[in-house]
Amino acid sequence: MIDELRREVCRLHAELVRYNLVVWTAGNVSGRVPGEDLFVIKPSGVSYDDLTPESIVVCDLDGNLVEGDLSPSSDTAAHAYVYRHMPEVNGVVHTHSTYASAWAARGEAIPCVLTAMADEFGGEIPLGPFALIGNDDIGKGIVATLSGHRSPAVLMQNHGVFTIGDSPKAAVKAAVMCEDVARTVHVSRQLGEPLPIAQGDIDRLYDRYQNVYGQRSHL
Secondary structure (H helix, E strand, O other): OHHHHHHHHHHHHHHHHHOOOOOOOOOEEEEEOOOOOEEEEOEOOOOHHHOOHHHOEEEEOOOOEEEOOOOEOOOHHHHHHHHHHOOOOOEEEEEOOHHHHHHHHHOOOEOOOOHHHHHHHOOOEOEEOOOOOOOOHHHHHHHHHHOOOOOOEEEEOOOEEEEEEOOHHHHHHHHHHHHHHHHHHHHHHHHOOOOOOOHHHHHHHHHHHHHOOOOOOOO
């Protein structure tokens, strides 16, 4: 099961490159190992072109290296804190995608002015606190901001984007969508003040997208 998850997480890093969410070696994807107090994550400072399933490292929920020859990502402590405190989360992604990070640099949440935002995020994409890299502080900010919030994405002030999901793929999707709406809302503000969506309509859009949209099993 760990080997399968390593393959999936390795493959998903290519999606960050494909959607222009990362540059050089920045950014990372992690995934919780089902039924274990473990997760897998990108090693620190390794090029996306050089990533292999075997290079993806395994850590415990305190962020300690359990399996692998390389040092874990510098964001490992943040991922570990999220997994410890949000048991429903099975995937975490971090990017410095351009438009979303620009909002983070301004210290501003992205307002819900698009139906796509209501669908995916259930409201605004919130702003988390400034925190330094290397300990639990970023993880604490992620958990405090997203707990009880419908958004799977948070803009960490002066830093970038962290997203969560019930799978690593879901967390990657949230990162892709976060950058997409961050860009569109930014462009709309160049034309004037974007029009807000009423909360009742946001709720209805979110419910439809989460519970009706797409294919559903008939079994």
